[in-house]
Amino acid sequence: xxxxxxxxxxxxxxxxxxxxxxxxxxxxxxxxxxxxxxxxxxxxxxxxxxxxxxxxxxxxxxxxxxxxxxxxxxxxxxxxxxxxxxxxxxxxxxxxxxxxxxxxxxxxxxxxxxxxxxxxxxxxxxxxxxxxxxxxxxxxxxxxxxxxxxxxxxxxxxxxxxxxxxxxxxxxxxxxxxxxxxxxxxxxxxxxxxxxxxxxxxxxxxxxxxxxxxxxxxxxxxxxxxxxxxxxxxxxxxxxxxxxxxxxxxxxxxxxxxxxxxxxxxxxxxxxxxxxxxxxxxxxxx
Numbered sequence: 001x002x003x004x005x006x007x008x009x010x011x012x013x014x015x016x017x018x019x020x021x022x023x024x025x026x027x028x029x030x031x032x033x034x035x036x037x038x039x040x041x042x043x044x045x046x047x048x049x050x051x052x053x054x055x056x057x058x059x060x061x062x063x064x065x066x067x068x069x070x071x072x073x074x075x076x077x078x079x080x081x082x083x084x085x086x087x088x089x090x091x092x093x094x095x096x097x098x099x100x101x102x103x104x105x106x107x108x109x110x111x112x113x114x115x116x117x118x119x120x121x122x123x124x125x126x127x128x129x130x131x132x133x134x135x136x137x138x139x140x141x142x143x144x145x146x147x148x149x150x151x152x153x154x155x156x157x158x159x160x161x162x163x164x165x166x167x168x169x170x171x172x173x174x175x176x177x178x179x180x181x182x183x184x185x186x187x188x189x190x191x192x193x194x195x196x197x198x199x200x201x202x203x204x205x206x207x208x209x210x211x212x213x214x215x216x217x218x219x220x221x222x223x224x225x226x227x228x229x230x231x232x233x234x235x236x237x238x239x240x241x242x243x244x245x246x247x248x249x250x251x252x253x254x255x256x257x258x259x260x261x262x263x264x265x266x267x268x269x270x271x272x273x274x275x276x277x278x279x280x281x282x283x284x285x286x
Contacts, residue, residue, distance in 0.1 A: 008082045015077030019069045024050070024062035026069060030148040033240040036247070036263070065148040067157055072140035076133055083129040088117055097121030122195055123188035130187030131180045138179060139164060139172035142243045149244040175243040177253050182235035186228045193224035 028046045053061045091097040099116040117125060134141070146152045147160050154160040164172045198220040207213035238257060241250050249259045 008078050011078035011081035012074050015074040016070060018077070019073040020063075020066060023066045023069055027053075027062060027064055027148045030065075030145055030240060030244070031150060033237050034149045034151060034244050036241075036245065065144060068140070068144040068147040068160065072137055072144045076137050076140075079136075080129055080133045083133060084125060087125045087129050088121070091117055091121045091125055094121075097124070119192055119195075122191040126187035126189075126191035127184040130183040134179050134183045135176055138174075138176045141179065141239075142172050142174055145175075145240055145243040151244055175239040178235045178239040178242060178256075182232045182239060186232040189228040189231060190224050193227050194220050197223050 028049055031049045032046055050062065053064075057064070097117050097120060099118050099121075143160055143164060147154055147157070152160070198216060201216045201220060205212060205216065207216045237260065238253065241260070242253070242256050250256045
């Protein structure tokens with residue numbers, strides 16, 4: 001089996017497993033972010049949202065949108081890992097981006113088989129791959145967000161797909177820009193933090209067994225993912241609102257950001273109106 005095929009299959013399997021296991025959390029995230037009201041609303045409290053879903057639709061209701069998530073994540077994760085391996089391999093041929101080539105390492109080592117890159121190489125490889133995959137699969141991202149949202153009463157996947165097809169590029173590419181602004185730094189930061197944390201951990205605990213190697217990689221990935229998510233979360237909120245809400249104030253990136261700012265400031269100070277909001281309304285956003 002070729003290296004590319006192995007990455008493709010491994011990515012698809014991991015994408016399927018993570019989609020099914022984590023769908024309730026993804027559903028709750030979308031429900032929390034979809035709102036247009038006060039920050040202290042019950043609609044922004046995940047536990048109350050979950051309790052209401054279970055009370056209305058049963059426990060299985062927490063897995064609403066799983067099919068749409070699988071359609072987005074299985075090819076997304078598979079293509080991402082395959083593309084990441086390819087981009088890293090290409091960048092490793094450039095002395096500026098290359099660090100050390102792992103193929104030349106001890107064949108009995110349990111470390112990563114990916115080519116080693118400098119911090120700049122890791123940043124470019126992760127960002128370029130994730131943004132490219134995100135743009136290509138953005139129609140499935142919109143489908144996933146709308147199916148998870150309570151703002152759309154879709155009874156089947158076909159009911160959710162048809163409005164996207166009728167809407168054209170303006171609908172199924174909606175939110176692509178904030179997604180790119182989220183994914184580019186997220187992917188780059190994830191790879192950089194992952195490599196740094198992994199290297200630091202291997203100095204403390206030598207991964208000379210499969211169990212230790214798996215532990216090091218899991219802890220490194222979890223820590224890196226947590227940091228990257230916290231730093232890029234604002235654009236995820238913007239993306240969700242642009243994809244699930246139809247109001248004119250959520251049609252453009254800048255207009256959506258200013259709308260969110262307006263509601264945040266209104267919650268802290270109801271009499272405050274952020275400068276530039278009315279101007280943005282007249283200009284129609286970007």
